[in-house]
Amino acid sequence: MFGNSRSVLIKVNMDVFVVLLMLSGFCVSTASFPNIYYFISENKTWDEANAYCIMEYTGLAQITNPENNTALMNTSAGGYTGKAWIGLVGPLGWVWLDGTQATYFMWDQEPWASDTGYCGLTTYHGWHSVICEYEWYFICFNGSDYIVNKTRVTWNDAKISCENKNSTLAQILDLLTFDKVRRAFRNNNLDEYEPLWIGLSFSPVWFWSETKQISTFVNWKTGQPNNKNNCAAVLVGNGTWTTEPCSEQHPFFCYGVHKSKKTVLSMNIQTDVDLETPDNQAALMEQLQAALAKQGVTDFKLTWTKQPVQKSRKKTDDACLNV
Template sequence: MDQTLFFTLLLIALCSVSECVQRQYHFINERKTWTEAQRYCRENYTDLATVDNMNDMNEMNKSVNDGGAQFVWIGLQKTGRDEWEWPSGEPVLYLNWATGQPEGRDYCAVMFNGEWHDLACFDTRHFICNNTNTGLVFVNETLNWRDAQSYCRQNHTDLVSVRNQNESQQVEQLINIMVGATKSPKSQVWIGLFRVRDSWQWSDQSDSSFRYWKSGEPNNSGGGENCTAVNAQGEWFDVSCTNQYSFMCHEDKLIVIRENLTWSEALRYCRQNHVDLVSVHSEDIQRRVMNVVKRASTAEVWLGLHNYCIMNMWLWVSGEIVCYQNWAPGNGTKQENCSLEKRKGAVQSGGDQRWISLPETYKLNFICSRY
């Protein structure tokens, strides 16, 4: 077999995505109020613990259970937010509401005849999940929005996000194939859009919308329950911020370096001072990148993404093939002549934070992985 073809097939065979926890959790067995715990975590680590998904929950729970504490502070605190967002925590930049929508009474959204409508979250509808490996998945059973999201998170990635016109057309096309373009409620299909009015926000300003409240919580029993603690089973409770509990800090595994360096200089910096330029081989890591890249001072930020000209393909500096992809339109295509302009991968620090290819001599901020 031709060596080039063999190498290509080998890389494709190795293209497996593993979920990777991108925070390190530290259990602090000292009793403090929520504000005191926040100050301690910010001085010694990154912040009070943020939780993005069940992988984070399981990782954090190992430490919580080892500590044997009844309650443990995490970084979720009540604020005054009232806005629509996607399950990943991304703001809604692309709008596709039907005329007169949203009405403001309901907190979840369906796609109906190609447009969005708000609907009571307890209504039951078909729904569409997004799967990092296989794409869109239409689920032919009816659940309420919360149960639909749980189903998607357990079996795929999450309820589908519709962040631009191209994604909207793909979702509409799948609905038309599965249930038809009718005006019956059957063609109203849950998407991941929901209204954040639980007024809770993470201490590190993360966009994570993940919640794991115990049934009946938050209940603001007696008033003034504005902070969040977890029990030994990992269930969340709203409690008074002045209570004194042990607490959980986290340390981000990604860090934005606000120095303007070429790609090669950035790679050298990360390897000398941390571990490497970041490799974004899953949607989970992309969400972490989206959280930290907001701190950058340049419009684009280097990733550990480079074009391997001999094979005419993109690879991560960690050696992984680019399986999960988040390219902006017109980027990530094959290079006809690599000798003309060597290009590397960067992520946009604003907008929808897609990947773009740039000449490696550009000087940008960059993201290092610390573990």
């Protein structure tokens, strides 16, 4: 977000020019500020609550660090202590080694996985999900080539083996990549039904609806998440989170963010110094920065803009000029 932003209008009493000094807040990470939360007491489904928050604020509450969690708990809920929707959804399910959600699939058989412990295999025809402790051949990618290893190992051992060779288990993000993997089957004379481990695994992670950020800060109630429901709520009484059916109706928390402010200050400066000179401009800027710092204004950026002076017109009398 941004710190406070102020403008200072400097009028130079020399009839030379007018300068406008802009004091703009530096950009700082949003993590530096806790989000602003709003409790909405209406009962809505998760989707209805999310649509309301997007329209009226920013979105359903995003709680990405302890400071956010404290700010939410300090938000007045009118004595309510039950469940309230927050913007956490999931679980993602199938993810690649780099932690990204799998969005392209080429399942030859619908995956069996509904919990951790399942990993992805590919044949020439498509993918399968099996228990990660089974042993199969695997295929690595070194940045340019897909390399088949004909040693039967578990998924985790295949992952380690690829890494030891400065490569990774193959990630198949689109049809073009899958065609390259198929080509590796032909180049290595593999049976088209021979399974190979790829870098796909089932990992039920949760993410924030507005930012799509995977949740790294968590505050689950003991025994949660159960990964049977796809939407999260906060227990307002103690701040812990639970998973709930998205179709249930609960109150909810929206969130907003700190926005920059602008204040205009006008000052008259009398000087005989030529402010057309860059050195004199710089000296004046330094003095202004020092003066503002003494007043506790430190989070700003000072810039100099020259503007033309509009000379006042003398008022003329209502008289006729005799010729």
